[in-house]
Amino acid sequence: MSPLNRKKLDKIRDERTNQIKKAALKIFARYGYLGTKTSLVASEAGISEGLIYKYFKSKDELFTTLIQELMEEAKSELEGLYHLEGSPFDQIRTLTKNMISEENRDAFVLIQRARKDEDVPEKIIPIFKQYSAYNLIDILVPIIVKGQELGEFSNEDPRKLASWYFFIINSICIQEVEKEEYGLPSIDVLMRILKK
Amino acid sequence: MSPLNRKKLDKIRDERTNQIKKAALKIFARYGYLGTKTSLVASEAGISEGLIYKYFKSKDELFTTLIQELMEEAKSELEGLYHLEGSPFDQIRTLTKNMISEENRDAFVLIQRARKDEDVPEKIIPIFKQYSAYNLIDILVPIIVKGQELGEFSNEDPRKLASWYFFIINSICIQEVEKEEYGLPSIDVLMRILKK
């Protein structure tokens, strides 16, 4: 086969893979693992149902791959936090903004559902274990401590405060905002959770 | 049939109906509509698989009935709000406490899932319409306005503030708290959302 051809085919495979992952992210986030029919993923991706299985061994693997990759991305995002400029308040504000931004929402929703739903493949458990070191909470705690010293944040146990804050942000991300009259709460309203 | 027998049978029917509804509430809240197997509801209720269908025409009807009744209960609860003693802050604090209390949690979760999940029977749409007059938000707004006048709350558009607040409370109720190290955020942390 000519290298030109090979390149073109690789491109097609990449495109399809991404199409499927994009569609799957949307549908899984919306309907959950069980609620997601492969036929729906296929039609969202604009391909036939069978083609999915040329790219992923099973619905399970598609789901697991998605989670794995989203966790990897989340890790990068979180590592970036360390180098952010500004006060603790500003850092957390930026993080929050990223989490609730429309382009990341589905990803957060999916990870949340994967963590909480009961009907999800067991293979994701080791994935979450693998990334536990990049746990948002562990990263937030020192920032919150510093913020507390500066008087920017409330004086609860910093780990508990971080945990609750993250829990709330995650919880609202899981919702379908389209149905809400005013959309998601504004960042500054959310930041009050941390304040005195 | 003797009236005595009739009475006894009626009692049995009532008992069974309640057993099934109680089991269904728990299972639906945990697994969602699609994720819930009627066989699991039956075994949770301690009855045979077929019996559910002597009391409810279908899984769909069981779900819809549950939602209908929970909405009715929620309505009473909300009407009670008007007669609560104390400042606006205290009133909302009490409401919040009820919403996130363990005994009501499943009910809130289920209503939330019914509102948000995509895989739910369409028959519930008119139910939510029917109770829109008892919308939590409409009831909260005047309380918040009063609270703002008293300086207890932040000065955003009161309807928007109420909407966001309710949205957040609902969102966190939907989560499975058991997996959280620190449980649900404390009421007072949540109340900060409304504060200046």
Add this chain to the structure above:
Amino acid sequence: MSPLNRKKLDKIRDERTNQIKKAALKIFARYGYLGTKTSLVASEAGISEGLIYKYFKSKDELFTTLIQELMEEAKSELEGLYHLEGSPFDQIRTLTKNMISEENRDAFVLIQRARKDEDVPEKIIPIFKQYSAYNLIDILVPIIVKGQELGEFSNEDPRKLASWYFFIINSICIQEVEKEEYGLPSIDVLMRILKK
């Protein structure tokens, strides 16, 4: 539930299980593992396709169960050989008769296919290992040795002779005899394989 009822239900379950196993034995023996459609097993058994799965977890398990049980039966049969009356020639003649008798044929065919076909579930490997001690060949060897001493059999390496004999008997059992004008070879023709 009344004990009477329980008994009746147990009877039904036993009957169904046997119906399914009987049908499956016939169809698996005829079409092989892959060639067997669960729908065909169901219709051969006179039940719906879904019911199979109330009695067996999967086509795989149905197949494996069948093999397991047939091996167990074969073991009894073989243990019985030790106590047979008559000369070595008579003993092997009796065994051969059993193997090629119509009522055992499907069982032999199925075991053969399970051993040889490439498309069979891997779970059967340990089953065959488990029964290797009851290997027909090991049992035949001493009988053949004795027969050789008595001049009844040919003087090849007894293990090789047993192996070949068994191989031939098994091979012909696997065929569908219905299509043969003269049916299976007669026992005495087969016994010539062992003779001088």
Add this chain to the structure above:
Amino acid sequence: MSPLNRKKLDKIRDERTNQIKKAALKIFARYGYLGTKTSLVASEAGISEGLIYKYFKSKDELFTTLIQELMEEAKSELEGLYHLEGSPFDQIRTLTKNMISEENRDAFVLIQRARKDEDVPEKIIPIFKQYSAYNLIDILVPIIVKGQELGEFSNEDPRKLASWYFFIINSICIQEVEKEEYGLPSIDVLMRILKK
């Protein structure tokens, strides 16, 4: 197109056709009709999945063509029998040797499977009819009769004896010998089937 090119293309077509048939013979013999995946045939032949369909209309046609051609070859082989030197015993010994020789085994296995398996395309039925005149048995019978006259063979009904003998040889050819400790039975052991 130049005649030269035409010639070259014809050569390619012939090569490909043979590659595919050779691969198909091996795979069909091993896995049976249903168990054979066209993708596996393609990779065994070292070509792409789609190319098979430029040379054969379908898996069915590939299979049928193979059977047709193998029958034709078998016919030649059998016609050659008439001109073989030696006693009846020697003639049948030679035939047997050819049948069980490694290079012909796959062909015999495939024909056998085609005759016996239930999951095979119906189109092969007329092929077998077409070659019934060259039926091995019809050819064997006069040789056996002659052998009986010479006292080389047992005195059963010669047609029945031929039929059984062929049946046994065919049956053992179908097996996968690789798994057997001692391989196929030796020719002389097999020939005993015909002897007194």
Add this chain to the structure above:
DNA sequence: TATGAATGAGGCTTCATTCAT
């Protein structure tokens, strides 16, 4: 000619629902 991406019919399996007892 040759490739391999794409399709869709059909098989295995689950589970809401019905039915005989």
Add this chain to the structure above:
DNA sequence: TATGAATGAAGCCTCATTCAT
């Protein structure tokens, strides 16, 4: 009323076949 065996529609997945390149 209560049971659980039985059904069959619908979902996941495989693979023979087609099609664009």
